[in-house]
Amino acid sequence: MNKTRFNILFLLALCTISLIAQEECSINIAGKILDESTGDALSYANVFIEESGAGVSTDSTGFFLFEDQCAGHIHISITHIGCEEEYIHIDIERDTTIIIYLDHTHHLIEELDVVGKYEASILEESSEITSQGIKDAQDKSLGDQLQNITGVRVIKKGAGLSKPLVHGLTGNRLTILNNGIAQSGQQWGADHAPEIDPLVAQKISVLKGTGSLEYPGSNLGAVLLVEPSSIKLEPHIHGQLNYSFATNGRGHTINSSIQQHKQNHIAWRFNLTAKKSGDSKTADYFLNNTGVQELNAALQLEKSYGDQWFIDIYASTFNTEIGILRGALIGNLTDLGFALEAEEPFYTEGNFSYAIDAPRQLVSHHLTKLQIRKYVDDDTWLTFKAAFQANNRREFDVRRGGRSTTPALHLLQFTSFTELKYHTNFSNGLALKAGYQYNFIDNNNIAGTGNLPLIPNYVSHEQGLFFNLAKSNELLEYSLGARFDYRYQSVATFPLSGPTELVRYQNKFANVSSIAGIKYLITKRQSLLLNLGWASRNPGINELYSQGLHQGVSGIEEGNIDLGIERSLKASLSYSYDNGQNFQFQALSYLQYIDDYIFLNPTGELRLTIRGSFPVFRYVQTDTRLFGLDLETNIKLSEQLHIEMKYSNVIADDLERDLALIDIPSHNLWSSIQYEVPKVIKLPKARLENLKIELNHEYNARQTRVLESQDFAPTPDAYSLIGLSVTSNIQLGSQRFRSYIRMDNMFNVSYRDYLSRLRYFADDLGRNIVIGSRWSF
């Protein structure tokens, strides 16, 4: 048993061959760089010793050699096209040979386990964004970052307000795990973005298949994981400082992380992010009041006691203020009619501003987590987890009498989560994981808004039991899991009919879910993965009890206390092929039936109020079918030239009414051509490594399946966007940087996206140029 159990990203195997001790500065360091998964030699990898400033590239056999190095601690950085930059730290006393394995093979989709490398794996189609990808796009919110993954789109309401939609499902049908803890906030709102800073993560991944049963909440849709890595053993303090500027919105983003892990000391990492941007711009005009401010911090602590006890503490705070386009705030259908007619949104001003006024959101989310793991032996361990979350959401509307500074909605939610999990590997290759969880939610309206609460106060107690079995042999892997949940919910609300009398509801929900997966390795290069999942979801609090006018959607929304549980049956089948050299292909198809799917249905009734007539929408249930296809391919035309393509489409139907479901994206195709310079470019005082130029094209087809009567306006036209990016690692003296320039919507195209709530009012974003640099120390 050793430390590397926790060091998942520490993908190095070091073997040193000792020779006799030598003079101080005449040491040779030789080595080989190999692909971790195939064992192939990696040529043109750049190896750099920070202490001496010496840099070399590997030859065609992956070999490198440094001569005349001094004894002592040295830090080596290794970069290679298509890999994450890797750092190692070693003590050198004599001539040394090192073999370094890099995680080079590009996995389009891989099956991975949810918590750590040594847990029983759940067979699951998954895609991920790596640390480098996250940090090179640090100006983007979590939702926008996720959009890089095939099959993931976002529902958005301007900058900073984007919600992921995976395989046609969004909101509380998805589970978002922040550091292994299910994010608990006001996920029901279409304009409530996940309150997570993506920059704390070393990896963001999406489990797209039938979900994981390890977490409370909905198991209907995908699981999104935002995971910091464990802290690498390295006695010195190291870190990164990353700054970027985006022209659209004139946004500044600064992120820094520092860490240290001395043997036998507490390992720590601290992460800080600050963002500020102002009015963003379409191709033709500014979008007034669309600024965003963010200040986030996270502290991660890890300590092991002997070989048996591992303790992890994580605390993070996320704080944001987001402006919402002023012209998108409307009073009634007449206003919406005028807004649809107008060329530009109302209140459009000619000048840029960082000011954020009403309508705006002020949201804070705090998380603390404690994890203790005890190893009984190499194959058996117990994990205890406790987490506490506080979510404070304030939304401000434009109001009369100076009330714009009083929140129109103020919700404070606390969530406590405890879990005990047992894991064991039996001698016959069978792995078992089982656990018990208790989740407590206390949701409160904070008085003083001068508005009737949109959703009620409630307390929810949820207990869950689950198990997962996995087994693999040479050609086949199986997994099987089941989960039982019992939730008790106590609700206190004022009904619309008489806002002075309090009504109480007691809800009890019992759910059973199960999944099964099987993976068949057809050949070494091809595999098939089939997943089946049966899951259910309780009606959300807004679906049961929301009431009143939703200004954003210009309708009266009515909850329905008679709603029952949604039940889903999903099958997903994926095929993957990798010829090991220059061609990879992956296809994922899925079919999901959701019985009693809850959605907001226009009742056809127009209700007369003093602000005019409003259509009444009511939550009802229907039977639906979703099916879709995700395709990905990666083609290497030569060592320098690569092509990557991603395609996704979903077809979703209301089977009872024989209509298409709304808010489902149409065909999306993303293609890119990448030119990479494997050789180091030597400048007088600098070296450019891994220079990469990428030209990409994104096409979104028009959603033609939705009838005109299902929407306030016709669905927007198809659009194409071109983007360009240049990235490189730079060695300047003994300092290492990574610099990037990215241009989105290069030709400043005017377009509107079907999934944007602002499409009734304004165009989407025009050209944006992001320039940034990251210094590693």
Place this chain on the structure above:
Amino acid sequence: MKNFIYLSLIACALTFTSCDDDPEAENPEELITTVIATFSGDNTNNPTMRFEDKDGDGGMEATIVGGTLSANSSYSVELRFLDESTDDVEEITEEIAEEDDEHQVFLAFSGVNTTWSYSDQDGSGNPLGLSTTVTTGDTGTGTLTITLIHEPEKSASGVSDGDITNAGGETDVEVTFPIVIE
């Protein structure tokens, strides 16, 4: 005080209990339940029209009382907006008059040949519309729609002449009265 509330809520959550389950009854401060349009002048018919929905959206239906106007006559019209949801009736008109540059009333007649114009102004010299002048034409039946817009763009084209099309803003009130001109 607020910090104390937060702390006690955190303490409750940590012990898995709900200390205070109940939301407080909010008094919707911005609610408008009633619109009164008083027509006066040297005419045979001087109606007072009234829209009333005392329990707010939903619940009981609103009551609407229109009126009969004299043909080919001139009226001065005064508007009042009230919150009658509680016994303590609140005069919202005052709040509107105080924030006159952030509000504007628009009238729209349909089915009848009637014109109107503003007879008041806000602090910046733009129309407000709590007082208007209405001139009726020949006999007929139709409707009068009164719209109160919060934060209109008063400088936009046509807005100061009473054309609502480019006004933007949010509709705080939009009520329609049946009218007869005889």
